Amino acid sequence: MNDTSPTERLSKRLARTLGCSRRDAERYIAGGWVRLDGQVVEEPQFKISTQTLELAKGARVEEIPPATLLVHVGPDEFSAPDTASSEQAHAASLARQWLTHDTHWADDPDRRTPLKAHFRGQQALLSLSPGEQGLWVFSQDRRVIRRLAEDTSRLEQEWLVEVTGTLDAAQLESLCRGTALPGKQFAPGKVSWQSETRLRVAVKGMVPGQVQAMCAALGLGVVTIKRLRIGGVSLARVPAGQWRYLRVDERF
Known part of the structure; x- marks a missing residue:
């Protein structure tokens, strides 16, 4: 498709070239089906002049889930x-840094192609606290957002905690019961030693800072704390600094 018309919006040019509606043209573009001079362009408002316009084979007009x-x-x-940033604004800034085509896990079992549309309006859920690492969820899906915002008391989070110090049987039991911090009752959970320096903690309705506070009360020093799982969804083998898609068969 070649056209030497004056500069105009890509969506307008594509609609005119294909004889389709402007809305359908925008869907083709947002879906990554349109190339200019061989390069994918995903912005309907992009200005086109004399570039070669191509529509990929198998292009489909569909909403992006x-x-x-x-x-x-x-x-x-x-x-x-x-101090000048809200927690959500800070998380949004980090999302722009972390959520890119380049940081997508190459071995992601979900084979969809990353689109710019997948990164827009992502909401940070069950945010990590400073010093924590591991699984952090970002979503555009209202069902996922509602689940992680409203059902936290029923969602089990699993953490791997590297510590210094030791515990006797009674102290370990107090971690399981959520009573390790005097005068404070946390939700009970499952706590076990994975090695001489690592505890595995799984708790429903976890409060931010809960694990660190209970460990400190028992004389344990927390070296690292890493979230492995939220509900039925785990990090799998995603390397640090990368991300993967939530698969359609996964549920929190």
Whole structure:
């Protein structure tokens, strides 16, 4: 498709070239089906002049389903927001840094092609606290957002905690019962030693800072704390600093 018309919006040019509606043209573009001089362009408002316009074979007019992205936050990648930033604004800034084509896990079992539309309007859910690492969820899907915002008391989170110090049987039991911090009752959970320095903790209705507070009360020093799982969704083998899609068969 070649056209030497004056500069105009890509969606307008595509609609005129294909004889389709402007809305359908925008869907083709947002879906990554349109190339200019061989390069994919996903912005309907992009200005086109004399570039060669191509529509990929098998192009389909369809809405792009909302995406949920699972990020593996690595050590020291997440710091506290400055005093001028809200927590959500800070998370949005980090999302722009983490959620890119380049940081997509190459072995993601979900084979969809990352689109710019997948990164827009992503909401940070069950945010990590400064110093924590592991699984962090970003989503555009209202069902996922509602689930992680409203059902936290029924969602089990699993963490791997590297510590210094030791516990006797009674202290370990107090971690399981959520009574390790005097005068404070946390939700009970499952706590076990995975090695001489690592505890595995699984708790429903976890409060931010709960694990660190209970460990400190028992004289344990927390070296690292990593979230492995939320409900039925885990990090899998995603390397630190990369992300994968939530698969259609996965449920929190």
